[in-house]
Amino acid sequence: MSANPIDWHQQARTRFAGILEAELLEELFVHGHPMRVPEGTMLMDVGQHMDAVPLLLEGAIKIMRLDPEGDEILLYFLESGDSCALSMGTYMGAAKSSIRAVTERDTSLVMIPAAVGQSWMRTYPSWSAFVMESYQSRLEEMLTAIDALAFMDLPTRLKRYLSDKVKIQGDTTLHTTHQDIANDLHTSRVVVSRLLKSLERQGVLSLHRNAVHMHEF
Amino acid sequence: MSANPIDWHQQARTRFAGILEAELLEELFVHGHPMRVPEGTMLMDVGQHMDAVPLLLEGAIKIMRLDPEGDEILLYFLESGDSCALSMGTYMGAAKSSIRAVTERDTSLVMIPAAVGQSWMRTYPSWSAFVMESYQSRLEEMLTAIDALAFMDLPTRLKRYLSDKVKIQGDTTLHTTHQDIANDLHTSRVVVSRLLKSLERQGVLSLHRNAVHMHEF
DNA sequence: CCCATTCGGTCACCAGTGTCACAAAGAGAC
């Protein structure tokens, strides 16, 4: 994690060297605000105004959609090198977020003020290419989310979810409650407990209080 | 519908006057290939190579997602002035479509070769702004689709679907079969018939062979 | 007009998932 300027400059350099031109990286060091955010922080919420766009250096962010009654569902995870395309709406007038973003682990990122990002769109081709690519990736992740909802049953969705978590957390033991899982999948705790138990009986994982240890994934 | 050059130039002009600069419009007339496509034509399919990006002048296009077994689900409709953001992937290397696009009514559009669109991205700020806006709209439509799948039950989804169709077709009588509706909503014909019948009993619509006449919407 | 095909209506039944209720097992505070 980057505590001082030299650190995050280095990190950004290795992360974005092949993507953003050197000149733009220098601009990034001038105008970007580095941040370190602990796990579980809500970075953005529905209806909130977005005056800056995050660039992810390290960690992971969970992107969720909420319905009017406050129910939520997980859309996808952002990992380092990603950016939040939805907040890119900032570059085009749509200033209100329609999603919620929560850090999934301790995370370091750079905030780029909307006005700065907007001007880069005109000045740096590599920036607008990066933004476009980010949009494209996000669109594909949304399609994956739609596939899951439309075509997959709960047991399958749960398995996918657990695999994703293992990948994101880099740990085969997930420190989470059944209720949390139920929220992400937009189902009920009872159902999750039931399915997890059945997976345990199949030997796929083992269950503990506040923890799920994955054997296969 | 535009049969000759003068027609479609005029149409494109009125449609995109405020969005694309005059100079770019002239380029469009040089490099764009105008097309008229009858209702029900498959413009693009999953896995197909995309070497051009469509710009919609008139009509409507249905965008669907398919799963490996061939089941499909409606994502959203494109209307005139829209463009297919997913095919914009062309501008960035992803050359394979992950969706299916079928004309929902007789449609006129302009195809822009990928290479041309790509060069405009660098030359015309109004073009890259248009492409970005298109991405943003499509993202929000995908979010709406996710909301429907995650948070709404079938009766509600059906009502939304019927309303959308009325709006898109500009006709309160929908000429379609229950099976077609079932395909779009990714459910079964029997279920659709059941729900439609119940809506008819509520006086919301009346049913006929190959037609649904909407009273309220 | 007759036949084949498509479309819509309906019934009985089933599978998947959500809900309610309650008990038991950790875990932390004191």
Next chain:
DNA sequence: GTCTCTTTGTGACACTGGTGACCGAATGGG
């Protein structure tokens, strides 16, 4: 250790939506 709160396990049940079967009505080709 005791108390309390959180988490998990589980049984019984309700509900939504999917399936298979079958029939009759409408339509269109010949």
